[in-house]
Amino acid sequence: MSTPSHSANVTRAPTAEQERLLDERLDGLRAASESLAAPAHLEEQLLAAFRAHQATHDATQRASKRRGEIIAQWFAPGIALAASVGMSAWMVLAPMARPMLDRDAPAAASTRMSAEMNAQMSAPMFAQAFADTPFIALQSLEQIALEPQPRLLEADVPRAWLAAYGVPVNPEMAGDSMRAEMLVSTNGQPLAMRFLP
Amino acid sequence: MPLTDPTEDLALLTEMRRGNGAAFATLFRRHQAPLYRFALLRCGSPDTAADIVQEIFMGLLANSLKFDPARGVLQGFLFGVARNLVLKREEARYRFVSPRKPHAESSIATGDTADPDDWLIDPAPQPPQRLLDQEQAETVRRALQRLAPHYRDVVILYEMHDLTYVEIAQICDIDIGTVRSRLSRARAKLVELLLPDFPEAATPATHQTPMIQQEARP
Numbered sequence: 364m365s366t367p368s369h370s371a372n373v374t375r376a377p378t379a380e381q382e383r384l385l386d387e388r389l390d391g392l393r394a395a396s397e398s399l400a401a402p403a404h405l406e407e408q409l410l411a412a413f414r415a416h417q418a419t420h421d422a423t424q425r426a427s428k429r430r431g432e433i434i435a436q437w438f439a440p441g442i443a444l445a446a447s448v449g450m451s452a453w454m455v456l457a458p459m460a461r462p463m464l465d466r467d468a469p470a471a472a473s474t475r476m477s478a479e480m481n482a483q484m485s486a487p488m489f490a491q492a493f494a495d496t497p498f499i500a501l502q503s504l505e506q507i508a509l510e511p512q513p514r515l516l517e518a519d520v521p522r523a524w525l526a527a528y529g530v531p532v533n534p535e536m537a538g539d540s541m542r543a544e545m546l547v548s549t550n551g552q553p554l555a556m557r558f559l560p
Numbered sequence: 561m562p563l564t565d566p567t568e569d570l571a572l573l574t575e576m577r578r579g580n581g582a583a584f585a586t587l588f589r590r591h592q593a594p595l596y597r598f599a600l601l602r603c604g605s606p607d608t609a610a611d612i613v614q615e616i617f618m619g620l621l622a623n624s625l626k627f628d629p630a631r632g633v634l635q636g637f638l639f640g641v642a643r644n645l646v647l648k649r650e651e652a653r654y655r656f657v658s659p660r661k662p663h664a665e666s667s668i669a670t671g672d673t674a675d676p677d678d679w680l681i682d683p684a685p686q687p688p689q690r691l692l693d694q695e696q697a698e699t700v701r702r703a704l705q706r707l708a709p710h711y712r713d714v715v716i717l718y719e720m721h722d723l724t725y726v727e728i729a730q731i732c733d734i735d736i737g738t739v740r741s742r743l744s745r746a747r748a749k750l751v752e753l754l755l756p757d758f759p760e761a762a763t764p765a766t767h768q769t770p771m772i773q774q775e776a777r778p
């Protein structure tokens with residue numbers, strides 16, 4: 364037995380003639396409504412709103428640009444000073460981080476490289492190759508910075524040394540040796556070191 | 561099939577966003593009439609339809625409408641916005657309609673079914689208001705107005721704006737099968753509502769037959 368709601372949902376299918384008549388009526392509605400459009404004043408209102416919005420937008424942009432100029436004007440000396448300080452600090456600290464790049468490092472590296480490779484690599488490339496592996500400071504940075512003539516020594520060290528610096532070491536390979544570079548002071552005190560891959 | 565060239569629409573929109581007032585005016589002239597007609601036939605009120613058109617273009621100029629060209633054409637997007645604005649305005653009207661409340665239209669789906677998607681007749685119709693001068697067109701419009709809103713959407717977009725099932729599906733956020741079935745049921749309902757107005761030759765069918773599937777646009 365069908366419920367009232369079921370019977371209510373059933374709509375009789377139109378015949379072909381009824382469909383045709385419906386199409387005619389819908390075409391009539393379409394033709395009659397074709398001329399309908401939004402009120403004419405709406406366009407004027409919207410164009411006025413567009414101009415107002417644009418003016419506000421332009422004003423905001425101008426104000427933002429002006430703010431930028433003011434900031435640049437007032438803060439330029441400060442920024443320049445900060446940049447100078449930063450540059451000075453870099454000039455002091457950079458040699459500390461890579462002390463031998465321009466002097467001993469290429470020479471040390473050349474011992475490990477074939478003559479062909481050496482010939483192909485430029486000085487900046489050498490510097491880059493060495494720059495990739497960081498040094499581990501063994502003394503304070505101040506002490507390293509104060510060292511007048513540090514030297515870079517290259518040596519074979521036991522792989523077990525890696526463990527002392529927190530690097531996991533395979534016990535089976537702990538007895539092997541590996542290449543390391545050590546930065547030493549003029550009196551032979553180790554300042555920093557790094558392990559080479 | 562879009563009524564306007566989507567590429568030109570996109571170029572105008574870009575120009576408008578650069579601050580070109582003429583591009584905005586052109587966009588308005590291209591789209592206002594179809595949007596107004598959709599809103600008018602959908603909600604039956606010229607004032608509301610004008611408000612909706614205004615709101616759409618205000619959203620466009622303030623860049624608060626996020627149109628993505630990758631997801632469809634501008635025209636379809638604007639119809640979608642118009643539909644959402646109509647739905648927003650209708651919310652209050654339908655809030656107080658009980659889905660199980662019996663309705664005068666007892667022989668058809670009205671408000672007596674729990675699922676609002678099954679309603680064929682608007683359970684909270686707008687007061688009748690004459691909008692068209694031609695008597696016959698006005699009768700069809702009023703019959704259309706009696707359909708439930710989700711049925712009205714597909715009829716207006718398909719019959720009055722030549723949109724395809726795919727475009728209507730995107731605008732109404734439903735699948736193509738639902739568009740097809742709603743259109744078929746809505747047309748059958750319209751025939752029923754307009755039957756007294758049809759010539760005698762078009763007598764009602766005396767037997768129950770499956771609904772005729774319309775020749776579809778893709």
